[in-house]
Amino acid sequence: xxxxxxxxxxxxxxxxxxxxxxxxxxxxxxxxxxxxxxxxxxxxxxxxxxxxxxxxxxxxxxxxxxxxxxxxxxxxxxxxxxxxxxxxxxxxxxxxxxxxxxxxxxxxxxxxxxxxxxxxxxxxxxxxxxxxxxxxxxxxxxxxxxxxxxxxxxxxxxxxxxxxxxxxxxxxxxxxxxxxxxxxxxxxxxxxxxxxxxxxxxxxxxxxxxxxxxxxxxxxxxxxxxxxxxxxxxxxxxxxxxxxxxxxxxxxxxxxxxxxxxxxxxxxxxxxxxxxxxxxxxxxxxxxxxxxxxxxxxxxxxxxxxxxxxxxxxxxxxxxxxxxxxxxxxxxxxxxxxxxxxxxxxxxxxxxxxxxxxxxx
Amino acid sequence: xxxxxxxxxxxxxxxxxxxxxxxxxxxxxxxxxxxxxxxxxxxxxxxxxxxxxxxxxxxxxxxxxxxxxxxxxxxxxxxxxxxxxxxxxxxxxxxxxxxxxxxxxxxxxxxxxxxxxxxxxxxxxxxxxxxxxxxxxxxxxxxxxxxxxxxxxxxxxxxxxxxxxxxxxxxxxxxxxxxx
Numbered sequence: 001x002x003x004x005x006x007x008x009x010x011x012x013x014x015x016x017x018x019x020x021x022x023x024x025x026x027x028x029x030x031x032x033x034x035x036x037x038x039x040x041x042x043x044x045x046x047x048x049x050x051x052x053x054x055x056x057x058x059x060x061x062x063x064x065x066x067x068x069x070x071x072x073x074x075x076x077x078x079x080x081x082x083x084x085x086x087x088x089x090x091x092x093x094x095x096x097x098x099x100x101x102x103x104x105x106x107x108x109x110x111x112x113x114x115x116x117x118x119x120x121x122x123x124x125x126x127x128x129x130x131x132x133x134x135x136x137x138x139x140x141x142x143x144x145x146x147x148x149x150x151x152x153x154x155x156x157x158x159x160x161x162x163x164x165x166x167x168x169x170x171x172x173x174x175x176x177x178x179x180x181x182x183x184x185x186x187x188x189x190x191x192x193x194x195x196x197x198x199x200x201x202x203x204x205x206x207x208x209x210x211x212x213x214x215x216x217x218x219x220x221x222x223x224x225x226x227x228x229x230x231x232x233x234x235x236x237x238x239x240x241x242x243x244x245x246x247x248x249x250x251x252x253x254x255x256x257x258x259x260x261x262x263x264x265x266x267x268x269x270x271x272x273x274x275x276x277x278x279x280x281x282x283x284x285x286x287x288x289x290x291x292x293x294x295x296x297x298x299x300x301x302x303x304x305x306x307x308x309x310x311x312x313x314x315x316x317x318x319x320x321x322x323x324x325x326x327x328x329x330x331x332x333x334x335x336x337x338x339x340x341x342x343x344x345x346x347x348x349x350x351x352x353x354x355x356x357x358x359x360x361x
Numbered sequence: 362x363x364x365x366x367x368x369x370x371x372x373x374x375x376x377x378x379x380x381x382x383x384x385x386x387x388x389x390x391x392x393x394x395x396x397x398x399x400x401x402x403x404x405x406x407x408x409x410x411x412x413x414x415x416x417x418x419x420x421x422x423x424x425x426x427x428x429x430x431x432x433x434x435x436x437x438x439x440x441x442x443x444x445x446x447x448x449x450x451x452x453x454x455x456x457x458x459x460x461x462x463x464x465x466x467x468x469x470x471x472x473x474x475x476x477x478x479x480x481x482x483x484x485x486x487x488x489x490x491x492x493x494x495x496x497x498x499x500x501x502x503x504x505x506x507x508x509x510x511x512x513x514x515x516x517x518x519x520x521x522x523x524x525x526x527x528x529x530x531x532x533x534x535x536x537x538x539x540x541x
Contacts (some may be wrong), residue, residue: 005388007381007384007516176455178397178398179396179397179398180394180396181394181395181423182388182394265424268421269424270421271421272421272425273422274421275421332508344424346425346426347425347426348422349426
């Protein structure tokens, strides 16, 4: 399959991208607003073309443990769900992180807490970036704002997961999952052969050969001294990821009086707000963290320099704002604006928030 | 060129698929496009709406509060979205079942009788394409018909391609409604 321009939903794009990037297995369980991922995969039947496995598990817990098993053999595997379902997967995610395995998890966030609503939200920021499961671990968290990024981040996600032997989460929201946009699908990347997997993943539990030492994949280590070493290794890896993989986008930051920090599709609503504000003579710049972990701390600090105030716009009651405040060291006012429970703010509401929360002060 | 459009009506009127055909037609005309549905339980019997943006430039927000063109296919949608047409913008609404007419003098209003026109064609499923015809005629951006046909081909499954001439006929009918 060659590169191809199509119109599709973010969720559908994830399914197409998984196949095109040579994913070996998808294990999922339906939940709105991301059920199209599994549905599209079932419709495309990749098991008949690339040989990719697609399986509807009996539950979210089963799905993430299938991912754990697949990842342990060096296969490129993934799962997807939405907020309540991702909560169910947290134990498995912690195990995968502890065992240093590559895997891709998609969360198309809906309003919570609890079963909440099926409408868009960004209230899982803390869960995605500060743990979610137990123990000292981090996921690499990518926040797509366009359907194209849904596609691209599947490829980037698998690349990063294998580069660092670490689970990667694509943290999307119901907007980018449900909307249709123009996308360029990449050329078909062949699935890796068993030989290629052996070469790329010498740690994998995929059958011992030729006197190779037995590979054991576990997150259990009862000897505290050894468990501490494992923790230090994980932490060293996280520092390396922070150094190499921090990503963000800036729009009109230089020369702006006010700075908006926003991620995912909300950054695009803020971009429209930036245009509307400019018509009123208010100069606003935007910084959009693309990796939520590692958070672009230095970039936010630099972008905030010389500004009169920072507005953190997120579909939650104030989560990313904590990282923004840490970045700017309280040198300037940092305010929060968000709608809760699945309500999407209009660009006009964002402009009003700039006026009342930053300028009016 | 940038057209910010919302199509709103009852679930089942073909609102979402009309939006999809419009978006695909824009794509075939080399435009940037977004299609953002309201999704969820409100689609069952209640109102459904979809925001479609067609633009020469990269599109920022897929979610809007003001529109260049509003298409309202029932009273609830008309009440909700008529105030959200930008000054100088366009409002198209189906007169069927409308008891409270919009009263704005800063926009162009096209009341159409799309339901009757559809009955004349003899296939009620063509309703949304009659409405689409009115939209294509009313919009300042003139989407070439050949790209609309390409859009239809792209958005309809192959097994329904035999219905494309009927859809074209419905679009033509919709255009005529506006010329009257």
